[in-house]
Amino acid sequence: MSLFRVKTTECRVGVVGHSNAGKTVLLTSLINHLEHHDPDRFRLGDGSVRIRKFTALKPDAGWSAFHYPGFRDALVHRGKWPEKTRDRSQYACQFERSDWTFSDALLKMYDLPGERFADAAMVGRSFAEWSDHILAFIANDTPYRTCCQPFLNTLSEKPEETTLLTAYKLALANLILAYKPFISPSTFLLDTSGSVAKSSDASVMAATRLAGLELGAEFTPLSAELRQKYPELTAVFAARFERYRIEVVLPFLEALWSCHSLIVLVDIQMVLAAGVGMYDDNRQILRDLFQVLDPGESRFGYLRRNLGKVFLPHAWRPGWITRIAFVAPKMDLVHPMDRDHLESLLKRLIGKLAEDRDGLQARYFNCAAVVSARKLPVGEERVLVGIPYRDAEGRRIAPGAEQRFLVSALPADWPHDWKPGDYIFPEVYPAVPNRKDCPPDQINLDRILDFVLD
Ligand SMILES: Nc1nc2c(ncn2[C@@H]2O[C@H](COP(=O)(O)OP(=O)(O)OP(=O)(O)O)[C@@H](O)[C@H]2O)c(=O)[nH]1
Ligand SMILES: [Mg+2]
Incomplete structure (x- = not known):
């Protein structure tokens, strides 16, 4: 100097x-x-x-x-x-x-x-608020609704964790193949070790990628009705969402x-x-x-x-x-x-x-x-x-x-x-x-x- x-x-x-x-x-x-x-x-x-x-x-x-x-x-x-x-x-x-x-x-x-920018909506929102935000976005947009239809159908049935996860991951895979950028949790597209979803087959992508930090830590948005009916499943997804927010989203936004x-x-x-x-x-x-x-x-x-x-x-x-x-x-x-x-x-x-x-x-x-x-x-x-x-x-x-x-x-x-x-x-x-x-x-x-x- x-x-x-x-x-x-x-x-x-x-x-x-x-x-x-x-x-x-x-x-x-x-x-x-x-x-x-x-x-x-x-x-x-x-x-x-x-x-x-x-x-x-x-x-x-x-x-x-x-x-x-x-x-x-x-x-x-x-x-x-x-x-x-x-x-x-x-x-x-x-x-x-x-x-x-x-x-x-x-x-x-x-x-x-x-x-990672697609996950920004997780900050300052609880799991319930994030779920409502994502589901409202999907419901109000025809191409997103079309890609996510199997998942939306699952939400109106009696859900099991695995059925919900499979359907949501299939929806995310459809969105990727339709070049839609709003993929959250974004680890489905780019995981924390840097691997990118590449397959041109939605079911292969859904079977091989994760909607969360790791196996056993995945989550999907849940509608208000499901959250009320199934508090135990909601608590499990909310805890995983919280961990994801702390480990993936906050360090990214901190900068x-x-x-x-x-x-x-x-x-x-x-x-x-x-x-x-x-x-x-x-x-x-x-x-x-x-x-x-x-x-x-x-x-x-x-x-x-x-x-x-x-x-x-x-x-x-x-x-x-x-x-x-x-x-x-x-x-x-x-x-x-x-x-x-x-x-x-x-x-x-x-x-x-x-x-x-x-x-x-x-x-x-x-x-x-x-x-x-x-x-x-x-x-x-x-x-x-x-x-x-x-x-x-x-x-x-x-x-x-x-x-x-x-x-x-x-x-x-x-x-x-x-x-x-x-x-x-x-x-x-x-x-x-x-x-x-x-x-x-x-x-x-x-x-x-x-x-x-x-
Ligand atoms: N012609 C031209 N192409 C550009 C320019 N900047 C970027 N590109 C093109 O855009 C592509 C993406 O640029 P990157 O800088 O890697 O994009 P990024 O925003 O860092 O993307 P991520 O790392 O995926 O978040 C490049 O591979 C080029 O094809 C530019 O100034 N001129
Ligand atoms: Mg870059």
Whole structure:
């Protein structure tokens, strides 16, 4: 630390969003830009700001390290996107910003598997309240109701534990195969040892996966009627739910509660490609998450936090989420003539969540963490160029030569209805320079960092 930098400003940033939204890629590119900062390619503040003395630190006790070197290496040398995240991890680093005269920055960032967000509704709810919440969601949504029908039928019969579990697991398997993201308990989809449900057969998935922590610790939601009729079974499921909440859900959310800022990713292209149901599911999951994280603050909270910043050692300073960057990622997969629409679609989808919170500063960004598709200098409308990642049947293919491909036009506002497949945004292989000190091209990642660090 230089002579004048008398304090360290700690900033904890959580990156949240559904599975495959781009959280790990965003963090990898961000760290790469901080480590090898080039003000011409990553503009902070007025554009003249420089990052100096970047040092990677060990993560806090109890946290595994975000595997930045491995992700960066795989992107460059094997042309591979990072593996999907299977457990929570933290990346910590310290650096100086040329525009922060008296303080250097200690930045801690959290990467979490997207599947766990579906469990957020378990926090602050009893087993009975969670059951009512889940069952109301299923009852009021036709595709969810259809996938869960065998389970709903079982609820109206005289239930046995095994019958209920089998039927609920079959319902969860149907939801996975219908690309529905609201899978809770989420261990059914991604268990605590990191194994992911993969079978294309619902009954195989139901027979091999667990709706809970382990065998003998599984549970399902129970209707009010069943809870009243069968108090013993209810007590067993409630105890298992409680254990699951303590061992799986709370450690996951604990990281986010300690954050000052969040980066919330919503993959707009995926929502468009997956059909109207995905729009509602994303809103529901984010609404549940906001309810438990409770971002924003009162004037008293503001005073307390700022006094804490001045007087307390940084490890003791209170965290409170007061800034949220809502981000539409992968904007390189959208044709430049539609990119402004990305931001307005994002605002429409989740803006209300932020508007309803006092003391919360929210801003909306579109972003490409690793620009991997580009427009031709001259050419047809909505044609991009990149290395295709899948063939026409959706199977992963080996990286080959660059090709032209068509992307859908983005609507100016959300349509009233649309079907899976109405919009197409093909995936591409990452384009990352081989030189280790040359981070990938990015768009707006610098503006996002500026906002969350402010
Ligand atoms: N073209 C392009 N594709 C991206 C970009 N960021 C992410 N992707 C694509 O999105 C996929 C998922 O990105 P991840 O960062 O692994 O997603 P995640 O949110 O960490 O997902 P989980 O680990 O499952 O929670 C990648 O494999 C890429 O195909 C980007 O900036 N540009
Ligand atoms: Mg990830």
